Amino acid sequence: MRRYLVAGNWKLNKGPAEGAALAREISELLQGRKLKGDVLVCPPYVTIPAVAAVAQGDPVLTGAQNCADQDQGAYTGEVSPAMLSEAGARYVIIGHSERREYQRETDELFVRKINLVHQAGLKAIFCYGEKLEQRQAGQAQAVVKAQLEGVLPQLESADAYNTVLAYEPVWAIGTGETATPAQAQEIHAFSRQVVADLLGAKVAEYMRILYGGSCKPGNARELIGLPDVDGGLIGGAALKAADFVGIIDGAEAAAG
Ligand code: 13P
Numbered sequence: 001m002r003r004y005l006v007a008g009n010w011k012l013n014k015g016p017a018e019g020a021a022l023a024r025e026i027s028e029l030l031q032g033r034k035l036k037g038d039v040l041v042c043p044p045y046v047t048i049p050a051v052a053a054v055a056q057g058d059p060v061l062t063g064a065q066n067c068a069d070q071d072q073g074a075y076t077g078e079v080s081p082a083m084l085s086e087a088g089a090r091y092v093i094i095g096h097s098e099r100r101e102y103q104r105e106t107d108e109l110f111v112r113k114i115n116l117v118h119q120a121g122l123k124a125i126f127c128y129g130e131k132l133e134q135r136q137a138g139q140a141q142a143v144v145k146a147q148l149e150g151v152l153p154q155l156e157s158a159d160a161y162n163t164v165l166a167y168e169p170v171w172a173i174g175t176g177e178t179a180t181p182a183q184a185q186e187i188h189a190f191s192r193q194v195v196a197d198l199l200g201a202k203v204a205e206y207m208r209i210l211y212g213g214s215c216k217p218g219n220a221r222e223l224i225g226l227p228d229v230d231g232g233l234i235g236g237a238a239l240k241a242a243d244f245v246g247i248i249d250g251a252e253a254a255a256g
Helices: 016-030 045-052 081-087 097-102 107-119 132-136 140-149 181-199 201-206 217-224 241-254
Strands: 005-009 038-042 060-064 091-094 123-128 163-167 209-212 231-234
Touching: 005 091, 005 209, 005 241, 016 038, 016 045, 016 060, 016 241, 038 091, 045 060, 045 081, 081 107, 091 107, 107 123, 123 140, 132 140, 140 181, 163 181, 181 201, 181 209, 181 217, 217 231, 217 241, 231 241
Parallel strands: 005 038, 005 231, 038 060, 060 091, 091 123, 123 163, 163 209, 209 231
Antiparallel strands: none
């Protein structure tokens, strides 16, 4: 019912030359395969055009990791969603825990960014997830609910077509520690219920909710095979073509 999405978040890795080479390697490994889902790579801004030249769908798409919260004007250093679209991006990651932490980004900013992403005809991947101490205090569901409630109902338009969610427990990002299948399924099912309450049952039924946090070839099939997990947002393992494609193989196997 929901097509999986396997998305690579390259973070601060790969300039144009290395990025184009990695995208080409991934495309070649997937050459001629008819996939049951969607594949996306999100390089740094400057690498987007080089990657988009080799990843314009069929099957690898190109995305961005961030965008401005303004269309244009005197905002030094910023890049608008419309510019990203022109450069070849089709998705934009918003709300990643690293931006919440290091750039102090807030719900209000996420709302402005996602609205512009949608206005530019792009899809948003909205990230959320609790920190270790919040989970240990038994607050994982409350934190996740607040993060979704702080953004989704404020959006001008949010539907299962233009918005993807990515649950990324902060304690699992880059740590090698992965949420257990039970932990992931619990929060994903809970998230879907929150989406149903905020945006309606139909949207919740079709909205894709990705898992992120130390996802790798060895655990992808089990995680992505969970009833409410619709793909992965991949950090470290997205930087090696064989590992990234191994995760896509896991998603394919999970899709039956
Ligand atoms: P890792 O896969 O390296 O844990 O990173 C996950 C992530 O932050 C994807 O956005």
